[in-house]
Amino acid sequence: MRWQERRIQVHNRCGVHGRVAARLAELAREDDVSLQIVCASDTVDCASILEVLSMALVCGTEVTVRAQGGRAEAVLDAVQELLSRQDDP
């Protein structure tokens, strides 16, 4: 199956920290979608909160988010919404 990709800028005030990363992991698990974040030369699987945290995505970082699976589009929408919020989820 094809990967769907989207460029998203991180707007969360404190970057992708614990709660945002936790929510990403939930999104990846919920719909049985493979969800990855690509930043510079790093690619991580969103199902791993530690890999996501260790990318240190601070406010203003631009990333590529890729999803694969039946509900890929919807999950990407949710990720976009999550990363565009200035406040914590």
Add this chain to the structure above:
Amino acid sequence: MGDFRDRAGGGAEPRTLYGIAASPGIVVGRILVLKRRTRRAGRYHLPPELVEQEVERFRRAAARAERELQDLRQALVRDLADSLSIIDSHILMVKDRMILERTVEIIRREQVNAEWALARALQRIKRRFDRIADPYIKDRYEDVKYVADRVFGLLAGRESDPLADVDEGVIVVAHDFSPENTLRMSSEKVLGFLTEKGGLTSHTAIVARSLSIPAVVGLEQVTQLCATGETLVLDGFSGRVYLNPTPDQIAQYREYERQHKAFSDEVAYYIHLSSETLDGMTVRLAANIEMPDELQSVLRYGAEGIGLFRSEFDYFQRAQTPDEEMLYATYRELVSVLAPMPVTIRTLDVGGDKFVDKLPSAMVCPDQERNPALGLRSIRFSLREPSLLKTQFRAMLRASAHGRLRILLPLITSLSELQRIRAMLARVMEELGQRGIAFDPDVEVGIMIEVPSAVIMADVLAGEADFFSIGTNDLIQYSLAIDRSNQYVAHMYEPFHPAVLRMIRQTVEAGHARGIEVSICGEMAGDMISTPVLLGLGVDELSMRPSAIPYAKRLLRRSTSGQLAELAREVLRCRDGGEVRNFLTGYLPRHYPEEFGSR
């Protein structure tokens, strides 16, 4: 009781420590010191036939750790949302592939024991987190350690409840608590928390507040200063901790403790009432906060505005200095949520003891300062880095279009300093005006009164400032020449020193003579014992930790303006701090029997 007296009388000097008041309440109790166990994960080679058994042992511990976390989560009531989200991320971590799969892989490939493999997996995670510049995300490695510690403990077959053998209530003292530890300690056995690490927004502080257990955090080396079985007094309102208390102190605080328990529920009722005396004199009770996340508690405790927003957080949570947009977003949120109530934002207040180690290196003064409290700090730093200050002004002015924003300038010592800054602000306004950007042209500009020269010149400064805010912490330090973190002189730090009270009085009079508001935003404002005195001295606003507001409001609503003024007159007649305290010891229980009891 006699037992406590014996112990207290037994030799060791009474000593007062000053920490950060993280969760309100007063307790007297014996302490239990939890020393952090240093983990030793030795390496043991396993014969091939035992490898799968070892994998199974590790999986069981990890699964049990997850189950424990799930149980904890279940046990919590709904309104502990802050704590729940911390536990949720820990549950995700304990089953994260960087921990789970990686450890199993190491056990199998190297045929080693689970502890060793887990320690190796952790090392790799640590190396990745070590490279992170952003301090907020970097700190999440602490969470990884908590989670791993739980698994290590279970692997060692240890039942991890340190309170299992305790049969009376204790004050638990530790370097730091994991949030789960804090939560597990919600049992009746725990009277209070005391930690070396942490600030108002640390896990311990958040969880303690949601459990309504008094806590003081940020007391360096406290685990070495006291030992299990000793008695101490913890005052979660003021952040003070009394080691080896005298029998008198114990008796006094036991009484406070009893009263606090008795009325803390009732106080919630005051949140929605107006803050006025029985005869209708109003005083604004506002909140001191340092990050927008605290807005919820500002509203929850019925604050009538923000009397002090410490703006440092935006500067130190990430590697880069924040730009105008980021600051604007913060200020606009505060101002628009609280409108029409006032939001007082203090300009960057760094240097001295505050944040000096976190300044971006380009801005740090290369010469070590010999006397940082008297050095390049606060507004002096801002004047040396005018571009920083201008950016902050632009963000503040733009936010002023969305509600009532007040600008507060710290550490002003002379009129010319204030005039220089006002001129700078006027230029920024002009620029914004030319660019057609909306702002409030009448934005109020106030100054902190926190050095004796500002008190003495208050009548002159009042001509150029729109309000005064008295910062008692620095005012006491600078007027009594006391560094309260210095153990040799800390006992001389006396908020009730008549010099301090007279300076407050003088500032209030100078402000009122020019028709400007005078507020107090130091720790003293949130200390119940000083509240009636400060109200009597005629201040227009007290700004304090949000959770202290209902208590102050209750005191205010039980007073009359005449009685408060009389109290201030009495207190101003005292000749030293001891006399003031003696007087209050008699006065407060008479006039506020429910709050201070009869002794």
